[in-house]
Amino acid sequence: MLRNDYPGQNCSAxxxxxxxxxxxxxxxIRDVLSGARRFDQMQRSMGVARNVLxxxxxxxxxxxxxxxxxxxxxxxxxxxxLTEKGLDLWPVLVALISWxxxxxxxxxxxxxxxxxxxxxxxxxxxxxxxxxxxxTVRDAxxxxxxxxxxxxxx
Amino acid sequence: MLRNDYPGQNCSAxxxxxxxxxxxxxxxIRDVLSGARRFDQMQRSMGVARNVLxxxxxxxxxxxxxxxxxxxxxxxxxxxxLTEKGLDLWPVLVALISWxxxxxxxxxxxxxxxxxxxxxxxxxxxxxxxxxxxxTVRDAxxxxxxxxxxxxxx
Numbered sequence: 001m002l003r004n005d006y007p008g009q010n011c012s013a014x015x016x017x018x019x020x021x022x023x024x025x026x027x028x029i030r031d032v033l034s035g036a037r038r039f040d041q042m043q044r045s046m047g048v049a050r051n052v053l054x055x056x057x058x059x060x061x062x063x064x065x066x067x068x069x070x071x072x073x074x075x076x077x078x079x080x081x082l083t084e085k086g087l088d089l090w091p092v093l094v095a096l097i098s099w100x101x102x103x104x105x106x107x108x109x110x111x112x113x114x115x116x117x118x119x120x121x122x123x124x125x126x127x128x129x130x131x132x133x134x135x136t137v138r139d140a141x142x143x144x145x146x147x148x149x150x151x152x153x154x
Numbered sequence: 155m156l157r158n159d160y161p162g163q164n165c166s167a168x169x170x171x172x173x174x175x176x177x178x179x180x181x182x183i184r185d186v187l188s189g190a191r192r193f194d195q196m197q198r199s200m201g202v203a204r205n206v207l208x209x210x211x212x213x214x215x216x217x218x219x220x221x222x223x224x225x226x227x228x229x230x231x232x233x234x235x236l237t238e239k240g241l242d243l244w245p246v247l248v249a250l251i252s253w254x255x256x257x258x259x260x261x262x263x264x265x266x267x268x269x270x271x272x273x274x275x276x277x278x279x280x281x282x283x284x285x286x287x288x289x290t291v292r293d294a295x296x297x298x299x300x301x302x303x304x305x306x307x308x
Contacts, residue, residue: 010264010301010302011184011251011254011264011265012250012251012252012253012254012255012258012259012263012264012265012301013180013181013184013247013250013251013254014181014184014254015254015258015259016250016251016253016254016257016258017177017180017181017250018177018258019257019258021175021177021180022177023171023172023175023176026167026171026175027167027168027171030165030167030168085257088253088256088257089253091249091252091253091278092246092249092250092253093167094249095245095246095248095249096166096167096170096171096246097165097166097167097170098166098245099166099170099242099243099245099246100165100166100167100168100169100170101166102242103170103239103242104166104169104170104172104173105166105169109166110164110165110166111165111166124245125279125280125281125288126279127279134279147164147166148164
């Protein structure tokens with residue numbers, strides 16, 4: 001655990017990592033962004049222990065990053081949605097993905113982010129390379145990239 | 155621990171988190187970027203246990219993110235520098251800082267990143283708001299922001 005009091009640490013990076021630094025947390029946000037809103041979908045996608053996932057989801061709801069909305073009453077089941085505060089984490093994911101595409105994806109990017117409106121590819125400053133729009137998360141869509149094709153062929 | 159084999163996870167975000175997802179790791183990179191290159195400086199800055207810091211530094215050197223250069227032979231002491239692969243993590247830090255500035259810095263940003271050349275403020279797409287330059291890590295300098303002033307006054 002990071003210490004909560006951060007002696008000498010008046011730092012927004014440290015403060016952000018205190019909230020979202022646990023690795024599963026960013027993968028949960030990735031899953032919800034890509035449409036995996038239900039517990040079992042996320043659990044399958046990540047292969048994480050159920051109690052760990054449940055704990056992380058509780059924390060993200062408490063922090064106002066995710067919100068729960070019931071989709072079934074009997075049995076009671078919830079879906080998870082990103083709040084605006086949660087959607088603001090999209091640039092963190094984009095930065096992680098960009099680095100991984102360059103340094104940890106030998107077959108090329110598994111996913112390429114494109115601009116929904118014009119189909120152009122988004123660069124690592126979140127700008128559409130075709131039309132120049134400064135994109136938000138709502139403009140973005142992920143499509144399979146060369147790395148996904150290589151994996152499917154293997 | 156994240157599983158290393160990532161069943162069903164062909165994902166650059168997951169791959170990046172596997173390398174740098176541990177929270178101290180990004181704080182080490184922050185410290186080295188801000189000039190804290192020596193073990194004792196980092197240890198003081200972070201208040202992290204020495205064995206944990208030593209392990210993280212070893213891992214980052216193995217991964218080619220940091221490199222060691224001796225600055226003293228007797229006793230033997232090293233400084234740490236970011237490789238190009240390590241410098242490529244700057245956008246991840248920028249994204250974490252931007253989110254923290256907005257959601258976890260009640261007194262305002264502790265640090266503001268400015269463009270060395272023109273003094274303009276950098277926005278969260280790493281573009282200088284004064285001259286429009288698409289900035290790299292080498293163009294950037296951190297200066298105390300409103301949050302740092304508030305802390306100093308308290």
